[in-house]
Amino acid sequence: MENPSGISGKSTLLRPALAVEVANSLRDLILEGELAGGEKIREKELTERFGVSRTPLREAMKMLSSEGLIELIPNRGAVISQSSTEDLMDAFPVLAALEGLAGAQAAERATDEELAEISRLTRELQAAFDETDRPQYFDINQSIHSAILAASRNAILERTHATLASQVHRARYQANLESARWKRAVIEHAQISEALTERRADDAKRLLHDHMMSKLSSIVRLRDGSEVDGPT
Amino acid sequence: MENPSGISGKSTLLRPALAVEVANSLRDLILEGELAGGEKIREKELTERFGVSRTPLREAMKMLSSEGLIELIPNRGAVISQSSTEDLMDAFPVLAALEGLAGAQAAERATDEELAEISRLTRELQAAFDETDRPQYFDINQSIHSAILAASRNAILERTHATLASQVHRARYQANLESARWKRAVIEHAQISEALTERRADDAKRLLHDHMMSKLSSIVRLRDGSEVDGPT
DNA sequence: AAAAAGAATTATGAATTCAAAATGCATGTC
C-alpha cells in the first residue's frame, strides 16, 4: 500500500496514531448516517475506503465498540448499533441528568464570554426557527448543548455526555418534528439561556433536565405514531 | 506460541474474542491496583504474562483507552490513568447524578426480591462495620451500589456508571478512612435502603446523591491532609 | 569530567502472513 495515511495528508511528523484517526473517521461515518444502524461492517470495504490495512481498522473498531457505537460479534464481524425505543427510554433520563448537572455547573463556573456566546447562539436558534431552517436549527441546537457542556468546566462530564450522546445521535434529529414541540423547544432554550446568564444554577439544572425529557416524549410519540424505518 | 489462550482453559468452542478477554484481564489488573496509576505499560511484559501476541493486547489497550482507564501516547506506549484531585472533583458530581437517578428508577422499578437483597446487604454492611472489617465493608459497599444500579433496570445507566466508576475506583477505597465519615456512611446506607424499600423515589435519589458527594468531601479532606503518594 | 553526537538497542506502529471459522454454492438424497 503506497500511502499509509489516506486520511490526513500529513507528512511523517507528529501523527496521532492511525487507529485513532480511523476511529474518528469511522465514528463520523456512523454519526452522519452514512453507515446505518444494523448494517454489517465489512472490513475489506473499509480498509479500501480509508486506505489502511486491517490492523488499525480493527483497533478502531474495538474502540468504537467500547463506546457502544458498534457491536462486535465473535467470528462474524461487527454491526452498527441501533437504538430501540427501549434504549432511548433508558438513555434520555441519563442524558437529562448529565445536562442538568452541566447546566448547574455552567451557571456557577462559566465565564461571561461563554454565557454571552450561549446567549448569541440561542438568538440564532430563534432565527433558524423563524425561517423554518431545520438543518440549521439542528446544527445550532447541537452547538448550544456542546457550549453548555464546555462551560460546565467538567472534562469528565463533557466526555461522559459526548459518549452517550453519540449513541443516540440520530434519534435526536427526530425530535422537534412535531411543530408544537419545536415551538416549545425554542421557548425552553430561551429560558435556559436566561437562567444561565443570571446564574440561577437550580433553574438551569431543572430546565435542561426537563428540556431533554420533553425531547424524549416527542420522539416516543413519533415512533409510536409511524413505524417508518424501525429502530435507529 | 503453543497455547494461544493463556487466559481461559477453554477449548476452541465459543470463545469470545481474545482481545476482549485480554481487555477484561487487564482491566482487573488495573482495578485491583496491581498496575498502579501512572505506571508505564510494557507490551512485551503483558504479552508474556497473558500468553498472547501483541495484536490482541494492543486491541485490548485501545478498548481500555476508550474507557479512560489508560492513556495512549503515540509512539511511546501507554500509561495507566491516574486521577488527580481535580479529576475526582469532576467525576463525583457526575457519579452522584447517575446514582441519584439509579436510586429513583430502582425505587420505581425494582422487584421486591431485589429490594430485599439490597436490604440484606445493608444489614451485612452494618455487621462489617461493627466488626471493623474494612475489606469486607468495601466489598459489600460495592455490591450494594451495583445492586441498586441493576435494580434501576436501565442498561445504559448501568453501563455509563460502570465505566465512570472504574475510572475512580481506587479513590473510593480512600473514602471512609475517617472514622466519623465511616460511621455516617453506614447510617446513610440504612436510610437509602429504607427509602428504596418504601419506594420513595425522590428520597432515594437525594440520599444517594448526597451520599456520593459526602464521599467526595471525605476523600478531598484526606488528600489535603496528607499528600502521601500523590494522585491515584 | 561533563556535554554532545552518534551508533546500537529496544519499543512501538502497521502491513502481511497464516490459521480457523463462517458463508455460499453445488450436488445429491429423500
Next chain:
DNA sequence: GACATGCATTTTGAATTCATAATTCTTTTT
C-alpha cells in the same frame, strides 16, 4: 421440490514480520 451434505470461497482472528521512532549506551570533544 425441499432439505441436507460436502466443497470452495470469503471473512475474520491472531501471530509474525517489517518499518520507524524512541531510548540507551558509547564515544568523542571540549
